[in-house]
Amino acid sequence: xxxxxxxxxxxxxxxxxxxxxxxxxxxxxxxxxxxxxxxxxxxxxxxxxxxxxxxxxxxxxxxxxxxxxxxxxxxxxxxxxxxxxxxxxxxxxxxxxxxxxxxxxxxxxxxxxxxxxxxxxxxxxxxxxxxxxxxxxxxxxxxxxxxxxxxxxxxxxxxxxxxxxxxxxxxxxxxxxxxxxxxxxxxxxxxxxxxxxxxxxxxxxxxxxxxxxxxxxxxxxxxxxxxxxxxxxxxxxxxxxxxxxxxxxxxxxxxxxxxxxxxxxxxxxxxxxxxxxxxxxxxxxxxxxxxxxxxxxxxxxxxxxxxxxxxxxxxxxxxxxxxxxxxxxxxxxxxxxxxxxxxxxxxxxxxxxxxxxxxxxxxxxxxxxxxxxxxxxxxxxxxxxxxxxxxxxxxxxxxxxxxxxxxxxxxxxxxxxxxxxxxxxxxxxxxxxxxxxxxxxxxxxxxxxxxxxxxxxxxxxxxxxxxxxxxxxxxxxxxxxxxxxxxxxxxxxxxxxxxxxxxxxxxxxxxxxxxxxxxxxxxxxxxxxxxxxxxxxxxxxxxxxxxxxxxxxxxxxxxxxxxxxxxxxxxxxxxxxxxxxxxxxxxxxxxxxxxxxxxxxxxxxxxxxxxxxxxxxxxxxxxxxxxxxxxxxxxxxxxxxxxxxxxxxxxxxxxxxxxxxxxxxxxxxxxxxxxxxxxxxxxxxxxxxxxxxxxxxxxxxxxxxxxxxxxxxxxxxxxxxxxxxxxxxxxx
Numbered sequence: 249x250x251x252x253x254x255x256x257x258x259x260x261x262x263x264x265x266x267x268x269x270x271x272x273x274x275x276x277x278x279x280x281x282x283x284x285x286x287x288x289x290x291x292x293x294x295x296x297x298x299x300x301x302x303x304x305x306x307x308x309x310x311x312x313x314x315x316x317x318x319x320x321x322x323x324x325x326x327x328x329x330x331x332x333x334x335x336x337x338x339x340x341x342x343x344x345x346x347x348x349x350x351x352x353x354x355x356x357x358x359x360x361x362x363x364x365x366x367x368x369x370x371x372x373x374x375x376x377x378x379x380x381x382x383x384x385x386x387x388x389x390x391x392x393x394x395x396x397x398x399x400x401x402x403x404x405x406x407x408x409x410x411x412x413x414x415x416x417x418x419x420x421x422x423x424x425x426x427x428x429x430x431x432x433x434x435x436x437x438x439x440x441x442x443x444x445x446x447x448x449x450x451x452x453x454x455x456x457x458x459x460x461x462x463x464x465x466x467x468x469x470x471x472x473x474x475x476x477x478x479x480x481x482x483x484x485x486x487x488x489x490x491x492x493x494x495x496x497x498x499x500x501x502x503x504x505x506x507x508x509x510x511x512x513x514x515x516x517x518x519x520x521x522x523x524x525x526x527x528x529x530x531x532x533x534x535x536x537x538x539x540x541x542x543x544x545x546x547x548x549x550x551x552x553x554x555x556x557x558x559x560x561x562x563x564x565x566x567x568x569x570x571x572x573x574x575x576x577x578x579x580x581x582x583x584x585x586x587x588x589x590x591x592x593x594x595x596x597x598x599x600x601x602x603x604x605x606x607x608x609x610x611x612x613x614x615x616x617x618x619x620x621x622x623x624x625x626x627x628x629x630x631x632x633x634x635x636x637x638x639x640x641x642x643x644x645x646x647x648x649x650x651x652x653x654x655x656x657x658x659x660x661x662x663x664x665x666x667x668x669x670x671x672x673x674x675x676x677x678x679x680x681x682x683x684x685x686x687x688x689x690x691x692x693x694x695x696x697x698x699x700x701x702x703x704x705x706x707x708x709x710x711x712x713x714x715x716x717x718x719x720x721x722x723x724x725x726x727x728x729x730x731x732x733x734x735x736x737x738x739x740x741x742x743x744x745x746x747x748x749x750x751x752x753x754x755x756x757x758x759x760x761x762x763x764x765x766x767x768x769x770x771x772x773x774x775x776x777x778x779x780x781x782x783x784x785x786x787x788x789x790x791x792x793x794x795x796x797x798x799x800x801x802x803x804x805x806x807x808x809x810x811x812x813x814x815x816x817x818x819x820x821x822x823x824x825x826x827x828x829x830x831x832x833x834x835x836x837x838x839x840x841x842x843x844x845x846x847x848x849x850x851x852x853x854x855x856x857x858x859x860x861x862x863x864x865x866x867x868x869x870x871x872x873x874x875x876x877x878x879x880x881x882x883x884x885x886x887x888x889x890x891x892x893x894x895x896x897x898x899x900x901x902x903x904x905x906x907x908x909x910x911x912x913x914x915x916x917x918x919x920x921x922x923x924x925x926x927x928x929x930x931x932x933x934x935x936x937x938x939x940x941x942x943x944x945x946x947x948x949x950x951x952x953x954x955x956x957x958x959x960x961x962x963x964x965x966x967x968x969x970x971x972x973x974x975x976x977x978x979x980x
Contacts, residue, residue, distance in 0.1 A: 255387060257448050259298040262382035265395070265425050266290045269378065269402045270371050271418035276406035277342045278591070280366040280523060280777070289372040293379035301387040310388075314380075321376060328369065334362035334519060335370040343405070345507060356507055361516035361719050365777050366523055392429045399426055424451060446890060449883040456879060506541050506592065506613065510551040510759065510782075512726040512744055515737075518715040523777040524809065525763070526594070529583040532629050533769030535806065536582075537783060537796045538594040540762035541613045546658060546748055549726045551759040558654050559610045565643035568611040568794060570601050582625045589619025594762055597796055598628040644792055651787045655756035658748060665728045666752035675702045677753060696755045700786050700797050703753070707746040707799040711736045739764075739800045740782045746799035747784035756787035757797070764798070764806045778807035881974050888977045896950070901941040905934035908949045914978060915956045919963065927952055 267290050274281055296317075304310045325332060337360040347353055378398065385394045399422065406414045428451040530536065543551035544558065582596055593606050593614040602608060603623055607615040658666075667677065676691050694702075714736040720729050727748035730741050743759055750757040764781035767773045783798040895907040909931035916923055930949055934941045957979045961969055972978045 253448075255298070255302055258386040259294055259383065261425055261429070261451070262298070262379060262386055263290055263294040265382055265399065265422055266294065266375050266378045268418040268422035268425070269399060270374060272406055272414035272422060273402055274367070274371070275415035275418065277339075277346060278588075279339050279342045280521075281371045282366065282368050282521075282523060285368045286371045286375060290375040290379060293376050294383055297380050297383040298387055301384055317380075321373075325373065330360070330362055331364075331369055331519070332373070333360040334364040335367045336360070338364040339367045339370055341507065356509060356511070358511055358514045361514060362519055363516065364519050364521075365780065366521045368521070386429075392433050395429065396426060446883070446886055449879070449886055453879045453883050456875070506553075508553045510543060510740070510744070510761070511549065512551070512740070513549040513720055513722075515717060515740060516719045517717065518738055520715065520778045520807075521776075522807075522809070524587055524774055525777055525779070526584055526586040526775045527772050528585075528765065528767055528775060529770075529772050530580060530767045531770055532580040533767045533771075534629070536596055536765055536767050537760075537781070537798070538584075538596060538763045538765070538775075539760055539785075539796075540592055540594055541760070542611070542785065542794075543759040543761075544612070544655060546662075546744075546751070546759070549720075549724075551744060551747075554610055554612055554654070561653070562610060562650050563643050563646035566647040567602070567608060568647065569595060569608055569614060570599055578628060579626050580629050582627060583622070584625070585622045587621075589621055590616055591619065592616055593623065596625065596627045598793070600626040600628070648787075648789055648792075651756045655758055655787065656751050656754055658751045659725075662725055662727065662748065663752045665725065666731075666749045669728070669731050670703070670706070670749065670752070673706050675699075675706060675753070695790060696786055696788050697790075697795070699753050699755050700750060700795070703746055703750045704797060704799045707731065707742055707749065708801045710734070710742075710745075713738060713742075713801045713803050717741060739804065742799045742801070743782040743784050746797065750784065750786055750797070758785050758794070760785050760796075766806050766808070774809035776807060776809045778809075781806070885974055885977050889980060901943070901946050902934040905930060905941045905946055905949055908946075908953050909934070911978075912949070912953050912956055915953075915960055918972070918978070919956065919960045921956065921959070924952070 267287060270281075270286060270290075273279070300310065300313050304313055337358065341356040344353060344356055381398055382395055385391050403414075403422070432446050528536070528538075541553070544554040545552045579600055584594060593602075593616045595602075595614055602614060603625070605618055605620070606623075607617055609615050670676070678691055678693050710731055711734055715738050717737045718734065720726060720734070724733075727745040730737060730745045731749070734741065747757045747759045759782065761780070761782050763775050763779045764783070765773060765775050765779045781800075783796060783800070785794045786797050787793070788795050892907075892911070896904055898904075909927070912923060912927065915921075927949065930941065930945050933939060933945075960972065961979055964972065973980075
């Protein structure tokens with residue numbers, strides 16, 4: 249039974265460590281993956297390798313089993329190499345997005361034609377490799393060095409350079425397990441039968457200690473210290489290589505939150521995962537575009553964000569994310585609850601105001617500084633017949649000039665070809681000297697909205713909508729190629745081409761990424777990764793704001809989450825408290841709708857902590873400390889007894905006899921019993937004589953030792969019994 253305990257504890261420790269390390273890496277770099285898929289695969293792999301390590305005793309058979317397993321693994325990888333490469337590409341880009349802020353490396357690379365939004369398959373393969381290494385190290389060879397080395401390789405990137413620590417739960421679990429393995433490593437080698445119970449107790453105590461430490465010193469927002477940046481700056485001076493951390497610009501920090509370029513040259517088949525991203529609740533419903541990031545510049549088949557130089561010319565007094573129109577009687581509310589803490593905020597168009605603790609980064613995106621998972625917004629539902637007036641102050645006109653200077657740029661060759669394509673399809677520029685008031689003329693003056701309608705009708709009629717799109721040949725200009733040669737495409741194709749074409753006609757336009765969803769009025773709607781969408785937005789200088797401009801064909805329908813109905817029913821009651829204003833104000837992960845100074849809100853900043861402890865907190869703290877002390881005492885007692893039993897039962901008879909006699913002397917100090925001469929003679933013989941102690945003599949020592957223990961307990965009070973058992977650990 250003891251061997252079984254050791255086997256199950258080692259297997260469970262391997263499984264927990266595998267999942268914790270993968271979760272640490274995933275959460276540190278915001279790499280999406282299905283917990284169910286990765287968890288089940290890790291469970292299967294751990295069980296498989298554990299059974300082989302336990303049941304296959306012959307080394308040759310054990311080697312053959314692993315060679316066959318390795319062959320199956322290689323075949324599986326080769327069979328699904330394209331999907332694996334796409335997920336590796338996705339994971340690498342998630343890492344580069346963070347590292348590119350501080351190191352001279354690209355923010356993204358492309359080495360796969362497929363586009364993936366999760367790393368399920370990659371993490372499944374990683375769990376296979378880690379399970380094989382961990383299980384064989386613990387169950388088969390009982391060594392922890394390979395485990396520590398692999399764990400360090402996975403954990404170190406999560407702490408170097410990055411701005412955020414891994415999620416607290418997997419980090420505490422992995423560190424606790426590694427420390428427990430190290431502490432109990434000597435018992436695992438000396439007495440494997442006892443190592444399982446000791447390992448279990450040690451892990452429990454270390455885990456409790458870690459939880460208390462993390463609760464006392466919460467790491468809600470890990471921040472880089474000055475010495476880290478100074479050290480990096482010093483390294484830059486020596487090497488002559490400049491990283492990205494030296495800039496204080498808001499735009500330069502965007503690269504750490506998003507993909508700062510959208511490369512169109514490698515667009516191919518799009519893989520959908522159906523992973524739940526967020527839930528939204530709107531009182532009006534309908535098709536909603538939740539804007540994430542707006543891209544400003546097009547060049548060499550890439551859309552990129554606004555540069556620092558462009559941002560310096562932007563007027564600071566105008567907020568392009570909010571509307572100044574007085575339409576409170578028509579405004580709607582939108583509640584958003586994300587599955588994870590996002591770096592950015594997703595906003596509907598014509599938002600009334602941005603909640604506090606959120607920061608607008610230029611006119612590119614809204615930054616979620618504290619990674620709130622829940623927030624509320626007030627907005628005006630979009631209607632093509634509605635007039636949305638924005639501010640008519642001088643700052644608005646300055647912003648309009650900035651928009652025309654920066655969001656109409658296009659390579660001249662691309663502009664000429666797109667205008668030629670447009671004129672071949674009935675979209676004409678006004679002739680020089682023409683009648684600007686003659687709207688009926690093909691060459692007459694057209695508003696931005698009129699150009700947008702013409703371009704949208706033309707682009708959306710090109711080809712057909714399909715996720716299995718062909719890759720653009722090398723040497724082509726993407727919008728020209730898509731509008732003349734491509735047979736099919738998905739939202740990215742249509743949005744990128746429409747945005748470029750509208751710019752060719754002098755209309756300020758941006759390429760936008762976010763989510764598109766059909767929301768039901770008054771009901772929670774689940775938004776999945778399949779709702780990720782791309783569209784364009786143009787600036788209407790008559791209305792003074794950005795207008796969504798979706799050129800995706802009418803056949804496109806926003807994805808519907810398969811379990812949306814069940815999810816809605818299951819979460820309506822659970823999320824009610826999160827959406828109530830009075831409760832929202834008290835949540836550390838929720839932002840209130842109002843930003844008024846008179847609002848009855850408590851501390852919403854998770855970096856600020858309440859230093860006052862109530863009676864309940866004090867009582868709980870005392871209870872936890874007492875439980876922690878009790879667990880430490882029990883583990884110490886268990887370890888000391890195991891060590892003593894090893895000394896009593898293993899080794900030469902003379903050494904065992906000396907250890908037993910020394911413990912008899914310790915018992916005698918408290919019982920005041922006189923040790924018989926027979927026992928002393930055996931001990932002297934064991935220590936100084938060259939003769940080997942016989943089994944009968946050793947049995948005599950052991951019998952006297954057991955009787956001395958029982959007599960000490962029998963003649964002691966309850967307090968002394970506790971003292972002898974748990975403090976001095978003299979008796980079992």
